[in-house]
């Protein structure tokens with residue numbers, strides 16, 4: 275499991291927070307049970323910034339964010355009234371009482387066992403509750419994570435990754451639809467957007483990658499992290515034609531528990 279560093283994440287997460295703002299703005303109100311505001315769970319909440327954006331929506335009541343990274347949960351800190359954070363893994367998460375809405379932003383592509391993640395999120399919902407999850411999906415071009423894995427298993431670094439599975443998973447919209455249906459969810463949308471983000475400089479892009487690449491760099495000596503990241507961004511530049519631009523697919527999966 276990638277041990278994401280909440281302090282360092284918060285310093286470079288302008289892209290994720292902008293995606294979070296758009297994600298929260300696009301949420302359709304969900305009714306809470308018994309006329310109450312909606313109870314929401316945020317799986318893979320990271321530094322909690324997006325969780326708080328969702329908590330600020332007028333139709334949202336209590337929100338729980340969870341994340342397996344202790345440093346992310348620490349950074350998310352104590353919630354405002356109605357917002358709480360705890361350690362948790364989406365493949366084993368069990369709700370103490372059912373939620374009206376489960377959300378997850380850019381976490382599920384870091385969870386190889388997608389079926390387990392979807393099953394736990396379904397079980398966390400009340401009947402009629404909704405899941406809205408957005409994450410990186412499979413696209414026509416190699417993703418940044420694909421390039422990182424290719425570099426990790428190549429000649430310079432392969433000895434550190436022998437027998438190690440890729441930490442990320444990118445599936446097509448059709449594969450996600452089928453997995454969600456298999457988990458007992460009724461899929462109402464699986465829309466893919468092809469997005470780009472210009473970090474402004476190669477250094478800023480490398481700093482962002484350094485924070486997000488812990489699944490790979492935690493296997494390397496600390497003094498090698500910079501070279502690994504630079505090799506990946508160098509290879510990736512030949513995919514997108516720039517040393518400072520990220521191009522990525524975002525799949526927004528919407529489903530309901532019957």
Ligand SMILES: C[S@@+](CC[C@H](N)C(=O)[O-])C[C@H]1O[C@@H](n2cnc3c(N)ncnc32)[C@H](O)[C@@H]1O
Pocket residue numbers: 275276278287290291294317318319320321322324340341342343346362363364365378379380381382384385
């Ligand atoms: C790119 S960050 C996104 C954080 C936040 N949702 C946001 O949009 O700013 C990915 C997060 O997924 C979390 N993550 C990785 N594996 C997970 C798992 N099995 N269950 C829940 N979260 C996971 C990581 O710890 C990390 O905080």
